[in-house]
Amino acid sequence: MTQLTKDQVKHIAKLARLELTESELEKFPKELTSILQYIDMLKEVDTTGVEPTAQATGQSNVFRDDEIRQSSTSPDALLGCSPLPLADHQIVSPSAHG
Amino acid sequence: MLSTLTITQAHDKLTKREVSSTELIQACIDRIEAVDGTLNAIVCRNFEKALEEAKKIDSVGKFPSPLTGIPYLTKDVYCEAGVPTTACSNILREKTYIPPFDSTTRKRLKEAGAISVGKTNTDEFTMGASTETSCYGPTRNPWDTTRVAGGSSGGSAAGVAASEGLFALGTDTGGSIRQPAGFCGTTGLRTTYGRTSRYGVMSMASSLDTIGPICKTVEDTAIVLQSIAGKDPLDATTSDVPVPDYRADLRKGMKGLRVGIPKEYFIDGLDPSVEASVKAAIKEFERQGATLVDISLPHTKYALATYYVICPSEVSSNMARYDGVRYGHTVKNPKSLLDYYEQVRSTGFGSEVKRRIMIGTYALSAGYYDAYYRQAQKVRTLIGRDFDEAFKNVDVILTPVSPTPAFTVGAHADDPVAMYLEDAFMDGAVMAGIPAMSIPCGFSKNNLPIGLQLMTAQWQEALLLRAAYAYEQETDWHTKLPPL
Numbered sequence: 414m415t416q417l418t419k420d421q422v423k424h425i426a427k428l429a430r431l432e433l434t435e436s437e438l439e440k441f442p443k444e445l446t447s448i449l450q451y452i453d454m455l456k457e458v459d460t461t462g463v464e465p466t467a468q469a470t471g472q473s474n475v476f477r478d479d480e481i482r483q484s485s486t487s488p489d490a491l492l493g494c495s496p497l498p499l500a501d502h503q504i505v506s507p508s509a510h511g
Numbered sequence: 512m513l514s515t516l517t518i519t520q521a522h523d524k525l526t527k528r529e530v531s532s533t534e535l536i537q538a539c540i541d542r543i544e545a546v547d548g549t550l551n552a553i554v555c556r557n558f559e560k561a562l563e564e565a566k567k568i569d570s571v572g573k574f575p576s577p578l579t580g581i582p583y584l585t586k587d588v589y590c591e592a593g594v595p596t597t598a599c600s601n602i603l604r605e606k607t608y609i610p611p612f613d614s615t616t617r618k619r620l621k622e623a624g625a626i627s628v629g630k631t632n633t634d635e636f637t638m639g640a641s642t643e644t645s646c647y648g649p650t651r652n653p654w655d656t657t658r659v660a661g662g663s664s665g666g667s668a669a670g671v672a673a674s675e676g677l678f679a680l681g682t683d684t685g686g687s688i689r690q691p692a693g694f695c696g697t698t699g700l701r702t703t704y705g706r707t708s709r710y711g712v713m714s715m716a717s718s719l720d721t722i723g724p725i726c727k728t729v730e731d732t733a734i735v736l737q738s739i740a741g742k743d744p745l746d747a748t749t750s751d752v753p754v755p756d757y758r759a760d761l762r763k764g765m766k767g768l769r770v771g772i773p774k775e776y777f778i779d780g781l782d783p784s785v786e787a788s789v790k791a792a793i794k795e796f797e798r799q800g801a802t803l804v805d806i807s808l809p810h811t812k813y814a815l816a817t818y819y820v821i822c823p824s825e826v827s828s829n830m831a832r833y834d835g836v837r838y839g840h841t842v843k844n845p846k847s848l849l850d851y852y853e854q855v856r857s858t859g860f861g862s863e864v865k866r867r868i869m870i871g872t873y874a875l876s877a878g879y880y881d882a883y884y885r886q887a888q889k890v891r892t893l894i895g896r897d898f899d900e901a902f903k904n905v906d907v908i909l910t911p912v913s914p915t916p917a918f919t920v921g922a923h924a925d926d927p928v929a930m931y932l933e934d935a936f937m938d939g940a941v942m943a944g945i946p947a948m949s950i951p952c953g954f955s956k957n958n959l960p961i962g963l964q965l966m967t968a969q970w971q972e973a974l975l976l977r978a979a980y981a982y983e984q985e986t987d988w989h990t991k992l993p994p995l
Contacts, residue, residue: 422869429827429872430834431865432853441869447928448870452816452883458890465888466895467718468748469704469944470969475747486592490611496841506836509848 415449417442513538514582514674515992518731521677522577532565532580532626535677539582539628543675546995549656550673552666554587554647555595555630564626577734579624584676586667587630588637589614589722590711594627598713599645600635602833602840602859614711615743616680616722623738628676631666635861637682637715638826639663640690640933641923644863649920652694653993654959658917661691667725668695672960673995678726678735682712684719685818686912686937689949692725693912693962696951696991698979699725700732701937703969704944705750707736708743716825717748719818719941728989729950729980733757736972752970760973765799765981768974771905772803775811776936782915788953788961789911792982796909799981804905808897813890814938819931820874820887827871830864866927894942902968907978910936912949912962936964946972950979951988960988 417425422442426433433441488502498505513535516524524530540558547553561582568580585591588598590610597603613621620627634644642650642665650665652658653673660669664681668691671679681688683701692699700723707722714720724735734757741754772793777786797803835841835855842858845851860868874883901908913933923930940947945966952963963982967975983989 417873425869425873425876428876429868430831430849430852430856431860431868432857433865434857437862437865441866444866444927445869445873447926448819448866448931449873451928451931452819452887454816455813455820455886455890456882458810458813458886458893460886460889460893463889463892465885466891466942467888469718469891469895469942470748470750472705472748472750477744485613486611491837494608494611494838495836496606496839497836504836507845507848507851 415446415453417446417449512542512674514542514677516677517727518577518581518677518734519728521581522574525574525580532568533562535580536561536565536582536626536628539676542673543629546673547675550651550653550669551648552632552650552660552670552673552675553584553629554597554599554632554666557594557627557629561626561628568624576623576738578620578738581625581677582628583620583625584629584631584667584670584679585617585627586633586664586679586681588633588682588713589617589680591617591627594630596630598636599633599647600860600864601646603838604646605840608838612711615708615745616739617711619739631664631670631679633666634663635864636713636830637663637684637687638863638867640686640930642666643920644861646861651920652917653995654696655917655957658919658959659694661694661917663687664725665691668692668697668699671695671697671725671727672993674992678724678731680722681725682720682722684715685822685941686934688723688725689912689937689947689962689964690933692949694917694960696960696988696993697725697727698729698732698951698989699723699949700736701940701947702736702740702972703946705748706946706970706972707739708746708749710743710745714829716822717829718825719822729976729983730758730761733761733976755973757973757976760977761980763977765796765801765978768801768907768978769804769905770796770801771806771901771908773806773808773811773901773908773910775808776910780914781911784955785911785913785915785961789963792952792963793909795982795985799985806901806905806908808901808939810890810894810897811939814894814942815931815935817887817890817894817942818934818938820883821891823867823871824874824884825871826867827875830868833859891942894939898939898943898945906967906974908966910964912936912964916955916959916961940966945969946975948975948979950983953988
């Protein structure tokens with residue numbers, strides 16, 4: 414039966430760009446394990462030869478004409494949503510190297 | 512009280528000049544101010560803007576759409592230009608996100624002349640079944656304020672039940688329209704996947720998300736659906752299957768309908784009051800001339816587990832955009848870009864969002880993808896086939912919405928799996944992409960509403976509404992008002 418350790422949870426959090434507090438590191442392994450143990454029941458279903466469904470209505474390859482369209486907003490309005498400083502129409506994000 | 516009117520009644524009064532749109536808006540504002548301190552259904556009040564729009568409509572004095580001049584409430588995940596939209600998450604609340612554009616649904620309703628009076632409370636990014644994961648705190652059930660309104664569209668359902676708006680918009684990924692509608696005694700519709708546009712509505716699980724109305728009556732539901740259904744070039748998953756006139760068949764009655772009763776939904780653990788009410792509803796369907804058919808949907812017990820693989824997987828991908836760069840929450844003096852992302856996300860997201868991101872990250876990671884996500888998508892195919900088989904012999908499937916009436920606030924606080932089990936009867940329709948409705952069918956001994964779920968094959972909303980309407984016309988559950 415699937416069992417997640419504290420270290421595994423720490424690793425998953427890192428992959429998900431989350432930093433967990435000590436109390437979260439105490440409760441999440443237990444909670445996530447209980448969820449995984451529940452979904453483990455899917456393993457008992459025989460799916461040999463069954464195709465996966467990603468789109469329930471079977472819609473695929475939707476194309477549109479390559480026409481210039483009026484956009485519903487402006488680049489400046491979108492930039493204005495950023496909490497970070499702007500310089501020359503760019504968001505100044507923290508440096509990757511500190 | 513004017514705000515207790517249905518859309519149909521209000522439209523009639525507007526066209527006869529018995530009431531103005533301004534009076535309707537004011538009635539909702541008064542009602543919100545009187546009861547929302549207790550309910551906590553509304554997280555952003557749009558009053559001034561709403562009154563301005565109503566004044567304009569009144570000055571023209573024309574009501575071409577049944578929605579012209581009608582006040583409504585919108586779940587706080589629908590973008591509305593110039594109006595704070597936070598998904599009830601600290602990650603968007605702290606530097607309040609004000610979208611510079613409208614969702615397609617907002618745009619369509621605006622064109623019809625409907626007026627948004629407020630944004631409604633939801634579980635954070637719609638993740639929950641009780642509205643308790645909202646950063647604004649839980650919404651209370653108007654029928655008993657010690658209980659939850661359900662979720663995630665709890666604010667929308669409670670708001671309509673308490674007459675804070677004439678109708679509301681919700682979203683249904685795993686039951687988030689139907690369960691709160693059932694808990695609050697309102698009428699909720701999950702549409703066929705791709706019947707309504709998701710453009711401008713914050714995504715949770717993109718292959719499962721749908722948007723739809725919560726109303727006071729079936730006819731009102733048909734009216735709102737008519738305005739919002741149809742292809743949208745901005746959402747490629749919307750379909751060009753023609754949109755019928757949803758009111759044309761409404762009065763055709765129950766005669767001739769074959770109604771399937773799936774044995775897998777009538778299990779031990781069903782609350783006796785739910786079982787009694789749903790069984791009485793089945794009798795009423797039969798009395799009105801429906802043919803009852805015993806059916807089986809053998810993969811029902813796997814629907815919830817399938818949901819809790821596919822949903823968190825897609826959540827982990829959709830939530831990646833909340834990185835503190837383009838919008839939302841920020842932190843000062845990060846050590847590096849990676850540190851910035853981690854700090855923003857760790858302080859901005861609540862526990863349920865973090866749980867789902869991590870389950871999804873795990874399920875999609877190398878070595879686990881086939882065992883979890885791919886296997887779940889295959890089981891999804893099997894669940895869809897169950898419904899395809901069933902709809903060869905029946906027109907409508909009838910089940911309870913939830914195994915119990917509304918639970919008390921905090922009841923599932925320490926047990927995420929118990930909270931997930933709330934959705935067990937609703938995830939089959941989700942996997943199959945079919946439409947499903949929750950309509951009121953009774954009350955428990957302590958006066959809590961009970962919901963009846965009806966489902967049809969894909970794109971058969973008109974048939975679904977017809978069956979629901981026939982039942983509703985012969986019962987009075989939907990006319991009861993909460994003691995508030």
